[in-house]
Amino acid sequence: MTHARLAPAIAPRAHEIFEADRLALHQRTDRMFSAVMLGQWVFGIVLSVVISPYAWRGATRSLHVHVLAAVFLGGLLSLAPIMLAWRQPGARINRHVVAVSQMLWSALLIHLTGGRIETHFHVFGGLAFLAFYRDWEVLVPATVVVAADHLLRGLFWPESVYGIEVAEWWRFLEHAGWVVFEDIVLVVGCVTATQEMAQNAQRKARLELLLSESERRKEKLAAVGQLAASVAHELRNPLTAVGNAHAYLNDKFNQPAVKSAVNDPRVEKFFGLASRELENCNHIIGELLDFARERPPQPESCSLYELTTEALTLVRARAGVELKNGVPQALPNVLIDREQFRKVLINLVQNAVEAIEPDRPGVVQISAEGGERTPLRLTVHDTGPGIPAELLGQIFQPLFTTKTRGTGLGLAIVAGTVERHGGKVSVVSLAGQGTSFVVELPPSAATAAA
Amino acid sequence: MGPPATPRRVATAAWLTLWLAGVVAGTGLLWKYKQTPGPTGRAPSQWPSDTAVTRAARPTLVMTLHPGCACSVASVAELAKLMRALEGRVDTHVLVVQLAGPGVKPSGAVEAARRIPGVDVRTDPGGVEAARFGAKTSGTVVLYDEHGALAFEGGLTTARGHEGDSPGAAQISALVLRDTPSRTSTVVYGCELEDPPADPLESP
Numbered sequence: 232m233t234h235a236r237l238a239p240a241i242a243p244r245a246h247e248i249f250e251a252d253r254l255a256l257h258q259r260t261d262r263m264f265s266a267v268m269l270g271q272w273v274f275g276i277v278l279s280v281v282i283s284p285y286a287w288r289g290a291t292r293s294l295h296v297h298v299l300a301a302v303f304l305g306g307l308l309s310l311a312p313i314m315l316a317w318r319q320p321g322a323r324i325n326r327h328v329v330a331v332s333q334m335l336w337s338a339l340l341i342h343l344t345g346g347r348i349e350t351h352f353h354v355f356g357g358l359a360f361l362a363f364y365r366d367w368e369v370l371v372p373a374t375v376v377v378a379a380d381h382l383l384r385g386l387f388w389p390e391s392v393y394g395i396e397v398a399e400w401w402r403f404l405e406h407a408g409w410v411v412f413e414d415i416v417l418v419v420g421c422v423t424a425t426q427e428m429a430q431n432a433q434r435k436a437r438l439e440l441l442l443s444e445s446e447r448r449k450e451k452l453a454a455v456g457q458l459a460a461s462v463a464h465e466l467r468n469p470l471t472a473v474g475n476a477h478a479y480l481n482d483k484f485n486q487p488a489v490k491s492a493v494n495d496p497r498v499e500k501f502f503g504l505a506s507r508e509l510e511n512c513n514h515i516i517g518e519l520l521d522f523a524r525e526r527p528p529q530p531e532s533c534s535l536y537e538l539t540t541e542a543l544t545l546v547r548a549r550a551g552v553e554l555k556n557g558v559p560q561a562l563p564n565v566l567i568d569r570e571q572f573r574k575v576l577i578n579l580v581q582n583a584v585e586a587i588e589p590d591r592p593g594v595v596q597i598s599a600e601g602g603e604r605t606p607l608r609l610t611v612h613d614t615g616p617g618i619p620a621e622l623l624g625q626i627f628q629p630l631f632t633t634k635t636r637g638t639g640l641g642l643a644i645v646a647g648t649v650e651r652h653g654g655k656v657s658v659v660s661l662a663g664q665g666t667s668f669v670v671e672l673p674p675s676a677a678t679a680a681a
Numbered sequence: 682m683g684p685p686a687t688p689r690r691v692a693t694a695a696w697l698t699l700w701l702a703g704v705v706a707g708t709g710l711l712w713k714y715k716q717t718p719g720p721t722g723r724a725p726s727q728w729p730s731d732t733a734v735t736r737a738a739r740p741t742l743v744m745t746l747h748p749g750c751a752c753s754v755a756s757v758a759e760l761a762k763l764m765r766a767l768e769g770r771v772d773t774h775v776l777v778v779q780l781a782g783p784g785v786k787p788s789g790a791v792e793a794a795r796r797i798p799g800v801d802v803r804t805d806p807g808g809v810e811a812a813r814f815g816a817k818t819s820g821t822v823v824l825y826d827e828h829g830a831l832a833f834e835g836g837l838t839t840a841r842g843h844e845g846d847s848p849g850a851a852q853i854s855a856l857v858l859r860d861t862p863s864r865t866s867t868v869v870y871g872c873e874l875e876d877p878p879a880d881p882l883e884s885p
Contacts, residue, residue: 283751283788283842287819289876290780295751296714297842304707311700319693328697335704342711345755346843388716390839390848 241436249432253365254321256428260363261316264329267360268309271336275301278343297343305339308332326361330369333357334376358413365428367421370414378407448628452643455629459640460523463516470516474509481506518640521574528568528651535609536560538569539597542576551591552584557598558609565607565672571648578641579611579668585634586615586666609670618660626658645670715840718868719818728829729813734774734803738827740857742773745811746794747819749785750872752842756820757793759837763850764797767857771824774801778808778819778874790819808874820871824853832856835867842870 279301285292312332315325337353344350354377361369381403384392393402481502483489536558543554580595587593593614601607618626625631627646632639645668649656653673660666728736734743744760746753757775764773775794795802805811814823815834824833833856839847849867856865 282754285749285751285786287747287749287785287872289873290785291876292749292785296711297751300707300711304704304711307700307703307707311697315693324693324697331701331704335708338708339711342715342843345752345758346840346845348844388712388840391715391843391845393846 241433241440244439245429245433245436248435249429252428252432253425257326257364257366258321261312261320261325261329263363264333264360265313265316268312268329268332268336271340272301272305272309275305275336275339275343278340282343282345300339301343305336308335308339326364326366326369327372330361330371330373331376333361334373334380337377338380354410355413358410358417362417362420365421365424367418370417370421374407374410374414377410378403381406452629452647456523456525459519463519463523466512466516470509470512474513477502477505477509518644521640521644525647525651526571528571528648530566530652531569532564533567533569533572534560534564535562535599535607538573539576539599542573542580543597545573545577546580546584549584549587549589551593552587553592553594554580554584555594555596557596559599562599563602565602567652567672568648572652575645575648575670576611578645579670582641583611583613583615583666583668586613586618588616604674606674607672609672610667611670612665612667614665617662617664618658618666619662620660623658623660627656715843715870717841717870718836719820719871719873721868722815722817722821722834724815724823724831724834725813726831728825732810732813734776734810736825736829737772740771740827740832741825742771742853743776743814743823743825744773744794745776745778745805745814745816745819745821745874746790747785747872747874748777748779748787748791750790750819751788752838752871753790753820754788754793755838755842755844756822756836756871757790757797758844759847759850760794760800760822761797763837763853764799766850766854769799770857772801773797773799774803776803776805776810776814776816778811779804779806781807811874817874818869818871819874821869822849822853824856826856833865835865836869836871838870840870 276298279295279297283295283297286295309332312325312329315322315328319325334354334357337351337357340353341347341350358370358373361373381392385400385403389402392406484493484498484502536556539556539558543556546554548554576597580597583595587595595611595613597609597611599607599609622633627642629643630639631643646656649670649672654671656668656670658666658668728741734741744756746757760773760775764771775791777791777794791802794800811821814821816823818836820836820838822833822835822837823831826832833849833853835849835852837847837849837853839845847867852865852867
């Protein structure tokens with residue numbers, strides 16, 4: 232399936248995956264904030280007990296309001312987010328409550344530490360933590376809480392926030408402005424992260440679809456393989472018998488006395504035809520068994536130049552089609568199963584020869600590059616008319632063929648062999664410009680044993 | 682139209698509303714406490730003649746501390762900043778009230794005061810000197826000019842235990858650095874220096 236056709240097919244599943252991933256993220260962040268809230272509560276209590284445990288009236292002491300605030304107000308601020316995360320993790324309301332709580336915790340900690348400038352950093356750190364939700368909307372209630380706190384204190388108690396008795400009405404905007412500045416950066420971060428999540432979801436959906444197609448293809452291949460093996464085995468014995476009978480009769484016919492007695496030129500012609508078709512049947516059985524067996528490769532160090540030369544001598548040549556071995560002789564040896572790869576080359580070259588129109592001359596060129604530490608690329612190029620684009624996705628599938636004769640297993644066998652070597656085979660074809668089959672082997676195969 | 686109001690949603694909305702109300706109320710109570718100053722004393726308009734604290738012919742600042750008052754840690758922090766701003770033009774004394782009764786766990790304000798360069802820290806047994814300067818709340822600051830006239834009385838923080846710029850520190854700086862003649866005062870946020878009154882039902 233092409234990329235363009237994949238998009239509508241995966242959209243619903245991609246959306247499902249995105250929503251699931253987002254819910255999981257929100258649940259994880261809710262749990263994280265539960266731990267943060269609990270930590271803040273404990274910290275606040277310890278802080279108040281260490282810094283301001285008592286209030287005094289002369290020699291008479293009482294529990295300081297800070298300790299009560301840390302225990303009760305701090306507890307209230309922390310318990311709501313913890314309860315929500317426990318009862319309905321990932322719910323939208325949770326993160327808004329967390330946002331409000333977190334900013335109010337900043338205010339409480341500032342009170343408990345006596346208004347220290349350093350504690351104000353908790354506000355900006357808290358906003359950054361909220362961005363873990365990757366939901367820019369949670370920054371809104373957080374910012375509103377900070378702005379409202381400064382607005383109200385600016386109106387009713389300006390000394391507590393600005394240090395002066397009368398402050399300009401807009402002063403709270405200066406403080407809130409720094410929060411908005413951080414918000415802008417965090418919003419961009421949240422939106423970008425969400426877009427990346429959506430893209431990841433699409434990739435996952437695409438992969439799921441391709442994997443299921445691959446599974447279906449594997450099942451089909453397995454079924455075809457079993458059928459092929461079964462048919463091949465069943466046919467081999469009768470064909471062997473027919474072949475033996477043909478050989479005997481051919482020998483008898485070629486005796487001079489019999490030949491002159493029969494005196495019919497068609498008999499010899501039919502003997503030739505039978506011989507060729509028997510060879511064809513054996514070839515088909517051979518392909519079926521090759522396809523079915525999937526024998527693991529037994530790698531050995533091979534010269535690709537020599538293997539190509541050998542394969543070219545075994546290809547059924549055609550008049551007007553030139554076969555060129557462009558594999559460099561100096562190309563480093565490769566670690567491959569010699570027998571299997573010779574069949575790969577024969578299949579690819581034979582296909583290339585047959586692709587060129589019968590009434591036109593053409594060239595089939597084999598070239599190679601890479602090796603040692605880089606992937607090896609072997610290309611078989613023909614100057615035929617090219618393969619139509621709509622067929623390119625199917626040509627490696629078993630039993631697919633555009634020829635009137637043949638099993639349609641040749642390229643499936645090539646693909647299987649190359650994949651068992653850890654490589655891949657691909658095809659590039661443009662109408663009127665010929666076709667190139669490219670076999671790519673990983674560096675581990677491209678590096679021969681010493 | 683939004684999602685249906687299921688009983689669960691209604692319950693969640695209800696307890697979140699209660700929660701918010703509780704948070705607002707708690708925050709309001711904390712604010713109220715923070716904004717409630719200690720009792721206001723009345724410093725003598727002239728340098729007390731019976732005090733053991735010596736005064737040179739320069740502006741003199743006296744701060745009174747309750748040794749256990751946590752809020753005064755902020756007052757002392759502001760005193761340190763003020764001392765840097767005043768560039769040594771003021772003689773500064775810190776009186777640490779020594780109380781009878783079980784030992785008071787020191788809040789750290791006293792140690793912080795000892796670390797301020799040029800500040801004289803002395804104990805005040807029974808709070809006698811503090812009473813001479815009219816201090817009723819820990820963190821009370823009085824400033825007398827070079828002639829011994831009271832120029833400022835009040836505090837250096839804007840809320841209980843709250844560091845940061847304050848009208849008190851600004852007024853003292855103006856008085857010392859720009860020699861503005863007017864007398865000013867602010868409230869003081871801190872612990873009371875005196876014990877609470879005895880139960881009136883038990884008094885003879």
